[in-house]
Amino acid sequence: MSTAQVWLPIRPESIDGLPAELEYVHWDAEPEFPADPADCVFYVAPYMKKAAVKTQPLALMTNLKVLQTLTAGVDQFLPALPSLPPGVRLCNARGVHEASTAELALTLILASLRGIPEFVRRQDRHEWQGGFHPALADKTVAIVGYGAIGSAVEDRLAGFECARVLRFARSSRATPRGPVHSIDRIGDLLPEADVVVLVTPLTPETKGLAGAEFLARMKDGALLVNVARGPVVDTKALLAEVESGRLRAALDVTDPEPLPPGHPLWDAPGVLVSPHVGGPTSAFLPRAKRLLADQLQRFAAGEPLRFVVAES
Numbered sequence: 001m002s003t004a005q006v007w008l009p010i011r012p013e014s015i016d017g018l019p020a021e022l023e024y025v026h027w028d029a030e031p032e033f034p035a036d037p038a039d040c041v042f043y044v045a046p047y048m049k050k051a052a053v054k055t056q057p058l059a060l061m062t063n064l065k066v067l068q069t070l071t072a073g074v075d076q077f078l079p080a081l082p083s084l085p086p087g088v089r090l091c092n093a094r095g096v097h098e099a100s101t102a103e104l105a106l107t108l109i110l111a112s113l114r115g116i117p118e119f120v121r122r123q124d125r126h127e128w129q130g131g132f133h134p135a136l137a138d139k140t141v142a143i144v145g146y147g148a149i150g151s152a153v154e155d156r157l158a159g160f161e162c163a164r165v166l167r168f169a170r171s172s173r174a175t176p177r178g179p180v181h182s183i184d185r186i187g188d189l190l191p192e193a194d195v196v197v198l199v200t201p202l203t204p205e206t207k208g209l210a211g212a213e214f215l216a217r218m219k220d221g222a223l224l225v226n227v228a229r230g231p232v233v234d235t236k237a238l239l240a241e242v243e244s245g246r247l248r249a250a251l252d253v254t255d256p257e258p259l260p261p262g263h264p265l266w267d268a269p270g271v272l273v274s275p276h277v278g279g280p281t282s283a284f285l286p287r288a289k290r291l292l293a294d295q296l297q298r299f300a301a302g303e304p305l306r307f308v309v310a311e312s
């Protein structure tokens, strides 16, 4: 090993405050490696490049100390951990995506309830046709996964005069806003919710969480919003509910993803699909750069890193 390098998918000269004592290699996920992967001690994974996750040279990074993601979710990185040297810290991008993803959750709720997709289709046909639509005011919203993004969703619901917000996480706790319920109580409380927002990580416990039984407990006419990961919802069970007209859905993430042409979710009644755009917004790059500068200053100074979510 010759030098201790940091491999970045963002040009290092565009990031303020990088410590001078480290060497930076700009890595934009082209198949050819820009330097020797054995020299890399701090690897920042490319953002939203699925092919790059497959071609990333992690297995060759024999001196790696830190794998920093630019995503909040780390489900796509966990399978790589066993092949890394022992003690590599996996850090996620907490603080980067909360605002954008919570904002999208609200956008999807409002667009679905107020019939915006149908208005866009009618505008294309120059067709003036109104009608009554559900409002968010006076509705009960359940947030399933009351973490950084889940609580940011509640922040953004504050002005909408909802009747109630029901909060769920792995374990129950009290907050100044009210109780967070254990997920074990979801079956009892789901029938009270008009809107259910899924914002958990994808884990073995949450895979298929919104399956046939969960969906059957939802109120007639309720809206399911998924900004978590596609496999948190059982697509087949959801299709049965939306095709019968009993439930509606707004999905930023799908299973499979990307949703292939011809998939029944595209044309399912009452389903609004956005192509996994919760995180990638104008807020991403400045926040990601701040996170990287902070993490690398800590790394260079030998201080504890932030947002360590796993270790190899």
Ligand SMILES: NC(=O)C1=CN([C@@H]2O[C@H](COP(=O)(O)OP(=O)(O)OC[C@H]3O[C@@H](n4cnc5c(N)ncnc54)[C@H](OP(=O)(O)O)[C@@H]3O)[C@@H](O)[C@H]2O)C=CC1
Pocket (backbone or CB within 6 Å): 072, 073, 074, 094, 097, 101, 144, 145, 146, 147, 148, 149, 150, 168, 169, 170, 171, 183, 199, 200, 201, 202, 203, 205, 206, 227, 228, 229, 252, 253, 276, 277, 278, 279, 280
């Ligand atoms: N659509 C998009 O573009 C984006 C999607 N995401 C997705 O959102 C997810 C959540 O992000 P973030 O809020 O930052 O994560 P956090 O870790 O801050 O919060 C996750 C929450 O989910 C809860 N949770 C975990 N397992 C379960 C379970 N089995 N049942 C119920 N609740 C559970 C946790 O409970 P507890 O508090 O008890 O630990 C916690 O409250 C990410 O992992 C990612 O998959 C993130 C960014 C953008």
Ligand SMILES: O=C(O)C(=O)CO
Pocket (backbone or CB within 6 Å): 070, 071, 072, 073, 074, 097, 278, 279, 280
């Ligand atoms: O941060 C995440 O987990 C995403 O899904 C990408 O925006």
